[in-house]
Amino acid sequence: MTAIVRGKSDRSGPGSRSRPARETRCERCALYARCLPLGLEVEALSSFDAIIEHPHPLKRGQRLMHQSQTFESLFVVRSGSLKQVVEQPGQRDQVTHFYLPGEVVGFDGIAESRCYGSVVALESTFVCELPFHRLDDLAEQVPELRGELFRCMSRELCNDQRMMCLLSGRTADQRLASFMLGLSERFRSRGCSPYCFHLSMSRSDIGSYLGLALETVSRVLARFQEQRLVSVDGRELCIEDHVSLVALAEEGAGRHSGP
Amino acid sequence: MTAIVRGKSDRSGPGSRSRPARETRCERCALYARCLPLGLEVEALSSFDAIIEHPHPLKRGQRLMHQSQTFESLFVVRSGSLKQVVEQPGQRDQVTHFYLPGEVVGFDGIAESRCYGSVVALESTFVCELPFHRLDDLAEQVPELRGELFRCMSRELCNDQRMMCLLSGRTADQRLASFMLGLSERFRSRGCSPYCFHLSMSRSDIGSYLGLALETVSRVLARFQEQRLVSVDGRELCIEDHVSLVALAEEGAGRHSGP
DNA sequence: CGAAAAGTTGACTTTCGTCAAAGTCGGTGG
């Protein structure tokens, strides 16, 4: 199985372009305002443009990278969405992250020069590829880029920590509430509706991510709907009562929360 | 409350040295082989030495940094140990990390320029302080240092992901087993006994970290002792049956692990 | 020495996972 999809016949090696150059101008990208190269000078920006590669789009279920494969590039989601899955021998696969447009995938591969988990498209997905050695070279000359890379990784550390708090101390209801609010916020900051959106992941993915059985996810969503907190129709979700949802997510009474 | 302890009267501002220069030679440090500057050229190493500061030692319970305080420096543990605690309004404090000698504390502060959680000494602890802006400057000139910083952050991302898998999919027994094996490995790689060691954290800290009630920690440890997997005497721990402990930790039958 | 903090143990309760069965959706091919 090929991991990085570069073309129908996968003939082109790293370094090749599968798309015309005009698409590689970050300035013109709708995501520019919330993507990695934000804040670069004109000159630095064009150097950045120059290292970007554009693999062919991924179809639902296709892998962007395969666990333990040699790490070479970071990827930025341009459209669509992805999940990261960690496969452990003899254990159920564990979903560790969902990635939306503008988010950077692959930082965890730097440490050991191999991808920590597999990354799979949840729907048709376009990505930009950033060969890491070239990015690192550029980071030497462009302090702003270096800073942005550090900030980006740091932000991911914060997110992971939030997740650890969620998994370790909160009830099923609170996890789901936080999850939906988190997604809502991410959509909002991308200019999409924070109230109604499409879940590209299955109940089972959500369950794995939140440390819950998929049946529990389904039941909690049904109950939230009864309580008029949200309305759910398959994978279409509308947040009906944002205030109560926030209250629930932040409620003091999680697990292990004695007086 | 002062967060970074620089001296009895906390009179010295950032940039001051509280310790004589001879102590700042990384080359002579016992941790050199597994610390950040590993692999730097002689010249780069002395530039690195030059930016290190040495705050006064922390006593048990003292804070190295305070949640939300402005981020300025990374710290490396030189001796002793620390815990990171995330305090959420109205919720129980959540322990997110333990830090042992040679480990870097504070990467999560880069993103927002403020410390993500509080960091507290679990025993008498010495640290080296690395003002981040100086480190970043140096990272421009020294590619090896830059690479090491990226790798270090990436490693932390991998560790957090391992933790998320643990919290999300494993039983109390498996969490404790993994926790002890993880500590064991970290002690081993520091040249300490991987079989018998001292737990500098309380049962309650362990519980918080692993998403378990402290009573559960106590009970599981007692049972492990009955089963001759470990022997515990207060905070002294000996691993008696490493093989079974590994088998338990990796066992396919966690939670949500259907056929 | 004594108070406070940390740890242990038991009894009881709750949440959530497991198993099972039925229902829905989406895509494919006749």
Add this chain to the structure above:
DNA sequence: CCACCGACTTTGACGAAAGTCAACTTTTCG
């Protein structure tokens, strides 16, 4: 166009793992 297939989802019944509450013991430290 419609029927069929597989993947996904919902719902119910039941049980087990772990949380909560409470009492008591041990350790730590001023």
